[in-house]
Amino acid sequence: MSTSQHNLLNEQHSPYHCQLLYAGKLNANPDWKLPLHKHEDLHEIIFIVKGVGTYIIDDKVYTAKKGDLLIYNRGILHEERSHPEDPLFTYYCGFRFLPLIAETRDWVIHPDREPVIRSNHYSNELLLLMKTLFEEFSIRNEGYEQISQHLFEAVFLLIERMIHAQNHTAKESKAPLANRIKEFLDTNYTHQLNLKDIAMMFHIDSYYLIHIFTNNFGISPINYLIQRRMGEATYLLTTTNKKIWEVAKMVGYENPNYFSIMFTKIVGESPREFRKNNQKNHYNKKN
Structure with a gap:
């Protein structure tokens, strides 16, 4: 069986308010990705097995x-990528509303609500329906079109239940992934971190980590981490009498010489020079 199976259903009159167009399955493939795209004439749902x-x-x-x-x-731009160490296995299908319905409601989930419905007590039931729907398409025995349409109607009604169960809007949802990564760096900047560690923490690969973070904050995650550490170091150098090696360790550097090199590169003067030029002025403002 190929990595991605996608079966088309010939258009036909449906007595229901929506018409199933295709059903498919994505097998676990660590290299699978689908660049930014959109469907102008149909809606699509994906269930993660x-x-x-x-x-x-x-x-x-x-x-x-x-x-x-x-x-x-319909018409929403989206991009998809499987985690290389925990690849996706999904069922999916595409459909459209019949004209009379589409005139008043041409969306599956309201645009103000989050398009990801988290696992809940309906998920197992949905899995069984999606699996049966895909198998009906694959076997294509006599009458599969009608049976598939009936199965999809059950899928659609169950999805509406899942949407109602997740009772919050997109504005009330959790922060975007980029903000979560930034919060993680702000909290853990004193720890020994690299791109792979951070990416694994959020179940994404290093490329996506850099892409997501840089697009949102205009700086790579590692450079942000360095800036965050140096910002804290400048504060410690001007507000405490801790030795430079102690400051280095407090902001995540075990090697004080490397810390001094990075500090000089970022700030423009050595930690010792920075402390000499700024500590007195700082204390004068406090006194």
């Missing part, structure tokens, strides 16, 4: 995992 993925939906970054459901309204 297992694994972790990074998704950019309408300029916001989300991390989704087992049991989560992703909803792409």
